[in-house]
Amino acid sequence: MAAIQYFWRHPLAEQVRKEGRLEGAVEMTLNILEWRGVPVSDAVRHRVETCTDEDLLKLWARRAMDVSDAEQLFTAE
Template sequence: MATKTYRYQSEYAQMLRAEGEAKVLLMILDGRGVVIPDEVRRRITSCTDTTVLEAWIERAVHADRLCEVFGSGLEEGEEAGGDQGDGPHAVHVEPGAA
């Protein structure tokens, strides 16, 4: 009797998978010494698209700066961890654009 393998099909399972991938991404960036502004951290932890998270993880493994992970949408001050207040941080990565 053959059994079928289902790849994380439930909404709850997808959410847990995304949370885990976000945690891995933050750990990689932290381990590489990349400063993560609060707004970028929220962007990562609120992302539920595992395809986007996986692309960010692949980039983060070799990244020394946030723009190497998220593209050139980050301002110079954000790159250096400058303004971490309430101002908007331009981390715009569309799903599928990874």
Template structure:
């Protein structure tokens, strides 16, 4: 019985690790989308802000930045507010 319990625990732990990895990957993709939109629109992004965007793991924040990037004329239009 302890083998089953141990196996169930490992399976749950593996699911949690996979979910965290998936969330990080999704955030990384969203961050890259923000930066791609800004690049295409010709909005300069200082290195510090570039790293801030890439380091963000909050999908809601990244979504806000992506939506702002579509109409932004400056980086402040994206990350301020």
């Protein structure tokens, strides 16, 4: 009997899931800043959008709830 390869166990599927989580974390971080009325410069937006570290993006999202300047996301790194 041939082995069945389930797509959700395939490395490509995991990559797609990871990319989705990253996109969600980027969107959440930027949305929090927007909802709070904190201006986001192109440099900050670029840095958040190009980040590939999910844990770092989660940290930035938490910080976004308290900062008064978007640059403060990156302090204490």
